[in-house]
Amino acid sequence: MVIEKQVTILNRLGLHARPASRFAQLASSFKSDVWLVRDGNEVDGKSILEVLTFACPSGTELVVRAQGPDAREAVEALASLVATRFGEID
Numbered sequence: 001m002v003i004e005k006q007v008t009i010l011n012r013l014g015l016h017a018r019p020a021s022r023f024a025q026l027a028s029s030f031k032s033d034v035w036l037v038r039d040g041n042e043v044d045g046k047s048i049l050e051v052l053t054f055a056c057p058s059g060t061e062l063v064v065r066a067q068g069p070d071a072r073e074a075v076e077a078l079a080s081l082v083a084t085r086f087g088e089i090d
Helices: 017-028 048-053 071-083
Strands: 002-008 033-038 041-044 061-067
Touching: 002 071, 017 048, 017 071, 041 048, 061 071
Parallel strands: none
Antiparallel strands: 002 061, 033 041, 033 061
């Protein structure tokens, strides 16, 4: 089953190296495959390099998509990470 959730990048500097790393690390902790989707393009959410290539400034809307045994948990955890601005204080 594929689980998806729309998220908005809220931190001031967008999806730069530190938040991209946190996203990829958290995504990698799940068994499910994880993708970030924007404008019909998708990247592997477990790859910091692919997440960085998405170049997402603040305000960018993305879809977090996962498929696998813990897809629902992965999407919820990753959406929460984005919603809490990756733990950054702006």
